[in-house]
Amino acid sequence: MISVHNLTKTYGQQTVLNIDKLEIPKGQSFGLVGNNGAGKTTLFSLLLDLIQPSSGHIVNNDVQVDQSEAWKPFTSAFIDESFLIGYLTPEEYFYFIGELRGRNKADVDALLSNFTDFFHDEILGQKKYLRDLSKGNQKKVGIVASFIGNPEVVILDEPFANLDPTTQIRLKGIIKDLAAKEEVTVLVSSHDLIHVTEVCERIVVLNKGEIVRDIHTSTETLKELETFFGG
Amino acid sequence: MLKHFIGLQWKSFYRSASFKTEIWFKILMGLGALWFIFTFTMLGVGSFYIIEKSGLGDPLRVVNRFMVYYLAFDLVFRYMLQKMPVTNIKPLLYLPFKKSQVVNYSLGKTIISFFNIAHAFFFIPFSVVLLIEGYDPLQVIGWHLGLMALFYCNNFINIMVNNKDGVFYVFAALFILAGASQYYQWFDITLYTQPVFDFLYDLPWTAIVPWLILAGLYFSAFAYFKKHMYLDGGLAKKQSEAKTENLEWLDRFGNLGTFLKNDIKLIKRNKRSRTAVIMGFFFIFYGLLFFTSAIEVYDGPFWKIFAGIFVTGGFLFSFGQYVPSWDSSYYPLMMSQNIKYREYLSSKWYLVIIATIISTILASFYLYFGWEAYVAVLVGAIYNIGINSYLVLWGGAYVKTPIELTSNKKAFGDKQAFNAKTLLLTLPKLVLPIGIYAIGHFLINPVAGYLFVAIFGLLGFAFKEKVFTMIEGIYKKEKYKTLQAYKQK
Numbered sequence: 001m002i003s004v005h006n007l008t009k010t011y012g013q014q015t016v017l018n019i020d021k022l023e024i025p026k027g028q029s030f031g032l033v034g035n036n037g038a039g040k041t042t043l044f045s046l047l048l049d050l051i052q053p054s055s056g057h058i059v060n061n062d063v064q065v066d067q068s069e070a071w072k073p074f075t076s077a078f079i080d081e082s083f084l085i086g087y088l089t090p091e092e093y094f095y096f097i098g099e100l101r102g103r104n105k106a107d108v109d110a111l112l113s114n115f116t117d118f119f120h121d122e123i124l125g126q127k128k129y130l131r132d133l134s135k136g137n138q139k140k141v142g143i144v145a146s147f148i149g150n151p152e153v154v155i156l157d158e159p160f161a162n163l164d165p166t167t168q169i170r171l172k173g174i175i176k177d178l179a180a181k182e183e184v185t186v187l188v189s190s191h192d193l194i195h196v197t198e199v200c201e202r203i204v205v206l207n208k209g210e211i212v213r214d215i216h217t218s219t220e221t222l223k224e225l226e227t228f229f230g231g
Numbered sequence: 232m233l234k235h236f237i238g239l240q241w242k243s244f245y246r247s248a249s250f251k252t253e254i255w256f257k258i259l260m261g262l263g264a265l266w267f268i269f270t271f272t273m274l275g276v277g278s279f280y281i282i283e284k285s286g287l288g289d290p291l292r293v294v295n296r297f298m299v300y301y302l303a304f305d306l307v308f309r310y311m312l313q314k315m316p317v318t319n320i321k322p323l324l325y326l327p328f329k330k331s332q333v334v335n336y337s338l339g340k341t342i343i344s345f346f347n348i349a350h351a352f353f354f355i356p357f358s359v360v361l362l363i364e365g366y367d368p369l370q371v372i373g374w375h376l377g378l379m380a381l382f383y384c385n386n387f388i389n390i391m392v393n394n395k396d397g398v399f400y401v402f403a404a405l406f407i408l409a410g411a412s413q414y415y416q417w418f419d420i421t422l423y424t425q426p427v428f429d430f431l432y433d434l435p436w437t438a439i440v441p442w443l444i445l446a447g448l449y450f451s452a453f454a455y456f457k458k459h460m461y462l463d464g465g466l467a468k469k470q471s472e473a474k475t476e477n478l479e480w481l482d483r484f485g486n487l488g489t490f491l492k493n494d495i496k497l498i499k500r501n502k503r504s505r506t507a508v509i510m511g512f513f514f515i516f517y518g519l520l521f522f523t524s525a526i527e528v529y530d531g532p533f534w535k536i537f538a539g540i541f542v543t544g545g546f547l548f549s550f551g552q553y554v555p556s557w558d559s560s561y562y563p564l565m566m567s568q569n570i571k572y573r574e575y576l577s578s579k580w581y582l583v584i585i586a587t588i589i590s591t592i593l594a595s596f597y598l599y600f601g602w603e604a605y606v607a608v609l610v611g612a613i614y615n616i617g618i619n620s621y622l623v624l625w626g627g628a629y630v631k632t633p634i635e636l637t638s639n640k641k642a643f644g645d646k647q648a649f650n651a652k653t654l655l656l657t658l659p660k661l662v663l664p665i666g667i668y669a670i671g672h673f674l675i676n677p678v679a680g681y682l683f684v685a686i687f688g689l690l691g692f693a694f695k696e697k698v699f700t701m702i703e704g705i706y707k708k709e710k711y712k713t714l715q716a717y718k719q720k
């Protein structure tokens with residue numbers, strides 16, 4: 001589904017990302033872990049063509065992302081608040097995304113009804129604009145909005161950060177369900193090793209822009225990661 | 232303690248994003264400031280003699296007479312633009328400062344604000360001229376000090392009524408009503424207010440009264456702030472109750488409708504964009520200056536075209552100018568969502584076109600000044616639709632200033648939005664149509680001049696697809712730089 005070829009990103013003298021080769025097959029649930037500045041968000045931003053690679057390229061489902069816009073219909077993401085439109089209510093935002101992805105109101109409502117628990121009555125019908133919601137609730141909106149329109153690739157940067165424990169557990173369930181679908185490739189980055197090992201089939205560790213571990217998740221994975229980061 | 236505060240203030244000034252521009256731009260900014268100071272000073276010096284010459288009577292009395300409007304206008308202006316001193320208080324709250332110190336510092340900071348200093352550039356030279364012209368020094372000083380206190384009163388009144396829109400609109404309406412009734416000679420408010428200002432001169436000791444009022448206002452502002460200095464009190468962000476709007480009638484336009492719906496909400500729900508649109512609306516009346524022959528210089532034939540462009544292009548200049556910065560806070564979303572660049576651009580284009588057409592219809596009252604006036608407006612509209620609509624979109628590709636939607640700061644011109652490329656692009660917006668008109672006007676006759684401009688506009692309209700492909704290319708090229716720039720708040 002996604003393949004990365006000789007990808008580098010440099011700012012001045014500093015190389016922040018340097019990946020020779022990375023293949024993510026269709027349907028995989030892919031976890032990205034690493035310390036601050038390891039290049040996780042840089043990689044995701046490159047995937048979404050929000051920054052330009054210094055060299056190399058990414059191919060998403062046969063579309064080279066920095067050349068064509070054709071990856072947009074089947075890819076969706078939530079990176080940070082800049083993916084939210086502050087002056088809309090959550091409902092309006094969901095419908096807006098829905099319309100962009102060819103889903104009418106009924107479709108969006110049907111999808112949203114699956115997330116009643118996740119929203120915990122704090123999102124819909126609140127008479128609040130997104131900019132006035134708390135950080136955690138904003139995140140919930142952004143994450144759910146990225147599921148609208150059956151995307152084949154879902155990219156979530158730090159989805160667990162800022163969420164309360166109940167919501168974190170629910171989100172894990174949601175991502176697992178999503179990953180269980182054959183056709184959906186999920187990319188998640190996280191600082192929380194426990195969450196990411198629970199959710200992802202494969203975990204890649206980035207350190208200073210380079211891939212240092214590429215693990216197929218098993219019972220020992222958490223230990224291995226803890227040793228890596230602890231040592 | 233004060234040392235810390237001043238240090239912080241200095242850093243926040245020196246390190247602000249707007250200060251970190253290129254060196255030539257700093258020079259330009261400096262020159263601009265000097266020019267501003269110079270003109271105001273000249274106005275202060277010159278106005279005494281201008282008033283004296285025009286035979287309105289004693290210049291000091293004339294100034295006193297209109298002072299009430301000056302003060303009212305100052306207050307309205309402050310309300311719209313002056314920023315409240317509450318920003319940057321939050322990080323100080325839990326530090327070992329006394330609350331009263333923080334409040335004093337925040338209020339004190341407003342004293343040196345531009346909105347207070349600017350008056351000095353006019354009133355100090357004016358007072359100096361008064362002294363030179365042999366007015367009694369003691370009386371002039373009393374008058375001057377009294378007025379100074381009144382400006383500072385405005386400063387603190389503004390702080391206290393901040394964000395009470397109801398109070399503001401009532402006040403603004405009264406102010407406009409007073410002005411109108413004076414113009415039509417129903418009721419002259421200055422008859423009652425002039426003596427108040429005259430007192431300051433005639434009996435200089437009365438200048439103490441405004442100072443007492445000022446002291447009172449300062450202490451009430453102080454008390455008010457101190458009482459409300461909690462995160463959920465005066466420091467809380469204003470939240471308005473949100474209404475979900477449907478605007479379903481726009482659905483028939485497909486993806487275009489989706490964007491238009493969003494843009495309408497953008498305009499309605501954000502202070503900054505509302506201000507831009509209101510400003511654009513007032514442009515409609517700009518033509519009155521030209522067509523009523525109110526100002527002699529504007530009687531030349533080209534000015535009619537100039538007026539036509541402005542009357543119908545208000546929205547285009549005030550809102551269109553800042554596309555795509557209106558979407559700056561969620562630009563990454565727009566760039567990664569299922570949106571084609573061309574659709575996004577054409578939705579903005581349609582918005583500008585619709586607004587231009589609405590302005591043209593609203594401007595039909597210019598028919599009152601003869602069909603020629605309205606023809607100028609129509610021709611201006613055609614040129615705006617055919618040419619200027621592309622030019623603002625094109626220029627927008629280079630405007631990389633993020634817009635803070637909820638604040639009115641910088642609503643009147645942004646330093647960073649003003650760069651060489653956008654400046655160059657204003658030439659064809661205004662100068663070119665005047666040039667085209669002039670060719671027709673001098674070679675054939677005025678009608679030909681209008682016709683030429685209109686044909687030019689229609690030609691532009693005909694080449695829409697081609698021009699859009701070009702603009703789209705520029706936006707794509709600038710995309711990464713723009714995303715990068717919008718990240719820096």
